[in-house]
Amino acid sequence: METRNLILAIVLSVGVLLLWTVLIEAPRQQINQSIELSQQDSIGEVTELATEELNLIEEDLGIKKQSFETLENSLQSSARVNIDTQSLEGSINLKGLKIDDVVLKKYQETLDKDSSTIRLLSPINTEDGYELTFGWLKDKNATFEIPTSDSEWRLISASNTLRDNSQLDFEWSNTTGQIYRTSISVDENYLFSINQKIINKSDQEIVVNNASQIARKNAPTLSGMFILHEGLIGVLNEELEHVDYDNLKDDGETLNFESENGWVGITDKYWLAALIPDQTQPFKAIYNYDNAYKAYYRSLNAQSIKAGEEFEVNSKVFIGAKEAKLIDQYQEDFNIYNFDLAIDWGMFYFLTKPLFYIIYYFSGISGNFGLAIIILTVITRIIFFPLANWSFVSMAKMKMLQPEMTRIKELHKEDRQQQQKALMDLYKKEKVNPISGCLPILIQIPFFFAIYKMLFVSIEMRHAPFYGWIQDLAAKDPTTIFNLFGLIPWDPPSFMIIGVWPVLMGITMYLQQKLNPAPPDPIQAKIFMFFPLFITILLAQFAAGLVIYWTTNNILSIIQQWIITRRTTVKTN
Secondary structure, eight states: OHHHHHHHHHHHHHHHHHHIIIIIIHHHHTSOOOOOOOOOOOOOOBOSSHHHHHHHHHHHHTOOOOOOBOHHHHHHTSOEEEEEOSSEEEEEETBTTEEEEEEEEEEESSSSTTOOEEEEEBOTTBTTOEEEEEEEEEBTTOOSOOOOTTOBOEEOSSOSEEOTTEEEEEEEEOSSSEEEEEEEEEOSSSEEEEEEEEEEOSSSOEEEEEEEEEEESSOOOOOOOTTSOOEEEEEETTEEEEEEHHHHHHHOOOEEEEESSEEEEEEOSSEEEEEEOOTTSOEEEEEEESSSEEEEEEESSOEEEOTTOEEEEEEEEEEEEOOHHHHHHHHHHHTOTTGGGGSOOOTTHHHHHHHHHHHHHHHHHHSOHHHHHHHHHHHHHHHTHHHHHHHHHHHHHHHHTHHHHHHHHHHTTTOHHHHHHHHHHHHHHHTOOTTTTHHHHHHHHHHHHHHHHHHHHOGGGTTOOOSTTOOOTTSOOOOOGGGTTTTSSOOOOGGGOOOHHHHHHHHHHHHHHHTSOOOSSHHHHHHHHHHHHHHHHHHTTSOHHHHHHHHHHHHHHHHHHHHHHHHHHHHHO
8 A cells, every 4th residue: 555655646746746747837937027117227325224325226227118129229329349259249338337238159049050059148228127236335425536337438448349358448537537447358258357446546535345236127938847946046155046036026025135256147948147256255235126137246345545646446247158067167266156056967066067068978988978978877887786776676677476466465455554564574585675676766766866856957068969859858859650750741730849868768668667567556657658658748748868867777777677587597507
């Protein structure tokens, strides 16, 4: 009874997962997020209370409702300097000195050779508005001027293009005796270095806080799987903070943090925009929604700049693809606290990340991530060989004992207690553990989920080909049995996409099942009979790399189990 209930619980749980994916998550991915009309104008003023502070910031940001502009018109409507590096192209808006035009050169939207490259940032007055701004805060009663989003900055560098490992310098001066200078540089990848300086040429002392903000007008269409966080993110107070778009917008809540180190940002499945303050200075971070999703920080301690003095602050900005090795390199080189958590490795972090690096290493040797997954599967089988060996031996003995077990059940069918006692005596005599077959499966479950998570979140797997028809290991097998794997010119619905690899997985699972002793309970036997079909339908919607892993694992299990069963039978005879 207990075994039957366990099996039913597993089947129902997996069924709920499948129904959720097909009926709720899939349709939700097709719904466009609501459009909010907003535009930010500047960074506001410092106050002691978070609510007052945000109100002042938003007031200075001057959110204005207007119609969306086209990307082309928006880019042409303001003076700009170009960004052109190995990894990025785009421009910096001199009005407000915003980074609001960034395209990732190395990544395309789809596998189509004519597909457009990934656009990450766009001007805030466009439909996909997404920008980074840098500025200063002042007390509400202060009389000196700070730059706003309407301030026209002046390029003071000879070059008008930001290239790899180069720097551009910008300046804005006011009528109250302060000169503001900002220097922006970028490496060959995705890390910008920002230096902000104030030269106080007035005859009075001024007090400022440094601040930076990421604003995203609308939530994007999410990847749809609840195992992945997409939204506002950060590491604050040495804790990873996940803030969902819906929760922030619907709750109308402002989240405040004070932290000694860390970072704030907005993340997609594969892309990230992050603000990284000086890791030696404390700061205050704020997340909120009001006509835009905002991840914002300011220096916790106000800085006094006396007449005739200067003050400067350095920070960094990440705008790009969440490449694991690069993220780790930045974390180590610049001491960015837990920057690697920008990649959602999940609750099995201690497995998922090492597994990724193992597969990454073997992909370098084999030249293919799919082959690397197969190599990892073989290594995993070798590691768990002693446990699997003990389990298969026990299952082989169980299969041979089935006639005697059936006889005992018939003999004591009216006395359940005596039946159980007789079966336990038989197990003890033959040194058989009836639950031993479950142990290898239970132990491999974390590896299964870790590999699934790794395939789902790592950009290195995105568009990574295997062989034949598998051109993207992170996507499901595109073929389907319902059009005879492409022989019939018909495109079935998404939920009917059951490809070659899922079918192979189902067949290997069925063969593996046949090598195991059949459950004595008829109900259990029927459930087990349909289980390979059920798993085939379910896993057909998952990443092809995961199905390849499971199929390979099944094949190795079949070989090992067949050899052990054969030896056990010969020995008994």
